[in-house]
């Protein structure tokens with residue numbers, strides 16, 4: 001806990017973690033003790049509060065805390081703490097503990113809007129993100145002194161949920177460092193259905209909600225990737241923790257946003273439902289009913305996934321989606337055929353296919369069922385599950401590619417039952 005008015009909320013975070021079964025060792029900076037009495041936390045927590053490198057019962061408290069922690073959460077994290085951590089400066093027990101740990105770290109910033117938006121803080125945050133630190137972004141709301149803006153500590157519920165997610169994302173054997181298999185990699189995820197204007201009022205769109213793309217983006221970020229979502233659903237979905245969102249509307253916007261960033265991306269997931277055709281010319285003025293039914297001439301858009309497939313660099317993992325309608329009695333066979341065709345025509349590594357006509361699957365549902373098909377014969381069946389669980393299966397398949405892109409997964413069929 002650092003010194004900030006939001007420290008009172010960290011007491012609630014502590015309580016929720018204890019209620020969830022965690023063993024909590026509180027560490028407070030000197031500043032934090034100005035806002036909350038250490039007694040408040042020690043009465044709640046599993047261990048006495050530590051505030052100093054020098055007045056601790058054990059000789060080297062930071063190494064013991066750092067080595068024994070399964071996770072460290074800093075809430076609230078001040079601009080000073082974020083700067084010191086990014087620069088590797090250990091000037092007190094908290095910063096020393098952060099440098100002395102290999103456990104996942106969750107940083108929850110809280111500060112005034114001007115400070116949160118200062119380039120120094122932004123760059124330090126980007127540095128921490130690149131190193132795999134999990135960030136619980138501050139919210140917009142009332143700040144100390146009555147100002148309103150972004151910088152308010154996220155809610156204790158959100159922070160506790162992120163802590164639990166990070167802990168449960170840990171692979172069973174712990175071999176890859178707390179589920180952070182994608183640290184150092186950059187990912188782009190597209191999400192939502194594009195809108196192609198007919199006139200200033202009307203557009204050609206589709207039923208994609210963007211939820212599956214957002215779930216994949218959140219999962220990639222949880223596994224340590226630096227993630228950018230390029231989305232036509234930015235206005236309707238909450239921004240996933242630690243993910244940058246670029247809002248777009250048309251297929252052309254999305255093409256420009258993706259292709260200008262794809263060179264630097266290690267992973268590109270085209271989850272968006274991109275229009276295949278757009279009106280050749282959008283009317284500048286609203287079309288009036290009295291003028292009769294308009295004739296709308298369509299022209300093809302660029303196939304972004306195919307363009308990525310044609311220009312991709314070695315090692316880049318390219319994932320496409322296929323929203324299909326299959327014959328009920330031949331659903332898997334149809335899906336597999338469509339997915340294999342798209343895999344070849346787009347030059348992707350993986351195609352995530354779903355039968356959008358099946359119950360609970362695809363557009364606007366919170367659940368999905370997919371068949372993940374890989375370029376070397378890989379087949380993974382993910383039965384009906386939440387979009388988050390499907391995202392975890394997709395990211396697992398991506399990780400297998402990034403870890404060893406040349407791995408011969410030849411003609412091996414994996415019929416996964418992983419639904420959670």
Ligand code: CTP
Pocket residue numbers: 251270271272273274275276301302303304305306319320321322323342
């Ligand atoms: N896609 C794309 N650019 C487009 C159209 C689609 O990048 N202009 C991507 C989607 O994001 C998705 C995949 O391609 O990953 C879907 O393939 P697509 O050709 O759109 O499938 P359908 O339009 O359904 O093709 P078909 O009608 O041939 O089934």
